[in-house]
Amino acid sequence: MINRLVNQIVQYAYDNRLLDSMDHEYAVNNVLYLLKLDSFVPEVVDSPVDFFATMDGLLAYAREKGILKTNNEAEKDNFEGKLMDSFLMRPSEINRHFHRLYRDDPKMATNWFYDLSKATNYIKTERIKKNINYKYVGRYAPLDITINLSKPEKDPKAIAAAKKTAETTEYPACALCMENVGYYGTLEKAPRSNHRVVTLTLNDEVNSWGFQYSPYSYFNEHCIVLSKAHEPMKVDYDTFLQLFDFVHQFPHYLIGSNAGLPIVGGSILSHYHFQGGRYDFPIEKSRILKNWRKRHVDIEILQWPLSAIRLIGSDPRAVLEMVNRLFESWKAYTNEALGILAQTDGEPHNTITPILKIVEGEYQFYVVLRNNLATPERPYGVFHPRSDYFHIKKENIGLIEVMGLAVLPGRLKQELDGIKKCLLEGADPLAFPELEKHLPWIEELKQQTFDPATIDLALEKEVGAIFEKVLEDCGVFKADHLEAFVKFVEDAIR
Numbered sequence: 023m024i025n026r027l028v029n030q031i032v033q034y035a036y037d038n039r040l041l042d043s044m045d046h047e048y049a050v051n052n053v054l055y056l057l058k059l060d061s062f063v064p065e066v067v068d069s070p071v072d073f074f075a076t077m078d079g080l081l082a083y084a085r086e087k088g089i090l091k092t093n094n095e096a097e098k099d100n101f102e103g104k105l106m107d108s109f110l111m112r113p114s115e116i117n118r119h120f121h122r123l124y125r126d127d128p129k130m131a132t133n134w135f136y137d138l139s140k141a142t143n144y145i146k147t148e149r150i151k152k153n154i155n156y157k158y159v160g161r162y163a164p165l166d167i168t169i170n171l172s173k174p175e176k177d178p179k180a181i182a183a184a185k186k187t188a189e190t191t192e193y194p195a196c197a198l199c200m201e202n203v204g205y206y207g208t209l210e211k212a213p214r215s216n217h218r219v220v221t222l223t224l225n226d227e228v229n230s231w232g233f234q235y236s237p238y239s240y241f242n243e244h245c246i247v248l249s250k251a252h253e254p255m256k257v258d259y260d261t262f263l264q265l266f267d268f269v270h271q272f273p274h275y276l277i278g279s280n281a282g283l284p285i286v287g288g289s290i291l292s293h294y295h296f297q298g299g300r301y302d303f304p305i306e307k308s309r310i311l312k313n314w315r316k317r318h319v320d321i322e323i324l325q326w327p328l329s330a331i332r333l334i335g336s337d338p339r340a341v342l343e344m345v346n347r348l349f350e351s352w353k354a355y356t357n358e359a360l361g362i363l364a365q366t367d368g369e370p371h372n373t374i375t376p377i378l379k380i381v382e383g384e385y386q387f388y389v390v391l392r393n394n395l396a397t398p399e400r401p402y403g404v405f406h407p408r409s410d411y412f413h414i415k416k417e418n419i420g421l422i423e424v425m426g427l428a429v430l431p432g433r434l435k436q437e438l439d440g441i442k443k444c445l446l447e448g449a450d451p452l453a454f455p456e457l458e459k460h461l462p463w464i465e466e467l468k469q470q471t472f473d474p475a476t477i478d479l480a481l482e483k484e485v486g487a488i489f490e491k492v493l494e495d496c497g498v499f500k501a502d503h504l505e506a507f508v509k510f511v512e513d514a515i516r
């Protein structure tokens with residue numbers, strides 16, 4: 023049986039062009055070593071091979087023979103990554119092959135690398151399929167909502183057990199550091215044996231950048247562009263140059279950066295990186311509230327829950343110059359009546375979330391104004407979701423949400439099932455400990471009547487409506503402060 027499974031995974035590697043026949047014996051022997059086998063009989067197996075069934079068989083064998091000590095998902099993922107690494111080119115070969123393809127066509131290079139990252143199950147395609155995705159049509163361009171069921175919840179008990187036996191090390195220093203390439207993984211740190219990063223030069227910083235895909239792809243071809251140095255997030259003029267250079271090299275990809283300040287940034291502030299991909303985000307479909315044309319650039323205020331300005335032009339220098347005008351003006355902007363303070367005690371609060379894409383030969387640069395001021399009344403941030411909405415989304419509103427894609431916690435699925443029981447069958451919410459945080463919301467929902475046939479859609483809509491409000495909380499110029507927003511832009515672009 024195990025001999026057949028090994029034959030199947032080898033056939034899979036051929037079918038997906040992971041394996042070169044010159045590396046055949048080397049790869050097979052690697053797999054044998056990992057499975058503690060000392061012989062192998064070639065067999066003919068049918069293609070295509072079902073990767074997930076085959077891998078489940080191999081992992082079950084490893085567990086049965088004690089190669090895997092537990093049934094813990096992280097332990098299995100680490101071992102699976104190492105098994106697949108047996109078929110994978112070394113990082114230098116991956117880089118050479120990528121750049122060879124790139125010389126002919128950048129799309130060919132990214133298609134190849136994306137397919138490879140899926141074929142090794144580094145991108146967790148099967149788990150991503152479990153996500154719940156839908157569109158919410160509200161007051162703005164329709165928002166994308168994802169309830170993220172693909173990222174496994176970490177088992178706190180397993181982590182505590184691991185901590186008792188091993189000293190916590192800071193290696194790799196963070197999840198985006200280059201040391202992750204080939205890293206086996208622990209119960210806490212992700213499996214990266216089958217992880218590969220392609221080296222890029224951006225803004226004349228030769229080979230200083232890495233390009234990889236996200237293992238939990240939140241949208242099509244979700245990629246991460248990272249500085250090879252572990253240095254903190256920032257947004258400045260160099261960031262804009264780096265973003266422009268990236269879209270020059272990959273004109274089929276959008277790219278953006280999280281803001282460089284806490285509260286208004288993403289979840290990883292410790293490592294300078296961008297995120298991008300091949301996807302049309304909701305913000306791109308926004309209506310235009312007000313527009314100007316200055317120095318060959320169209321400047322548009324968008325109807326969007328956050329304060330967003332789009333600059334469009336065919337000359338990258340003209341667009342860059344306009345972006346920088348807005349950025350510099352925004353950093354110095356204070357409007358006490360609106361609660362916007364550029365700084366307090368020498369700490370700056372204003373920054374932007376920048377996003378860039380080439381559409382039909384024109385540069386479209388989104389400047390989303392952010393402010394991270396916190397007050398005793400709003401300790402999490404004045405322009406941060408208010409605590410009333412934490413039951414749906416508590417985390418920072420970063421780049422992906424700014425563009426209109428909600429990534430909501432997987433726990434919501436089970437919680438919504440509980441809420442359904444309360445609304446349809448009159449179950450007592452207090453009987454479900456996980457519903458405690460939703461109690462005020464459930465009371466509100468009880469004012470409506472729900473039909474069992476449509477309650478799922480109705481609740482999806484309610485969740486979407488809260489996400490819309492979450493984004494509105496992050497807007498610095500609220501809908502009824504359009505005049506101040508217009509004045510800010512006019513002064514900046516003068």
Ligand SMILES: [Zn+2]
Pocket residue numbers: 195196197198199200251252253292293
């Ligand atoms: Zn790092």
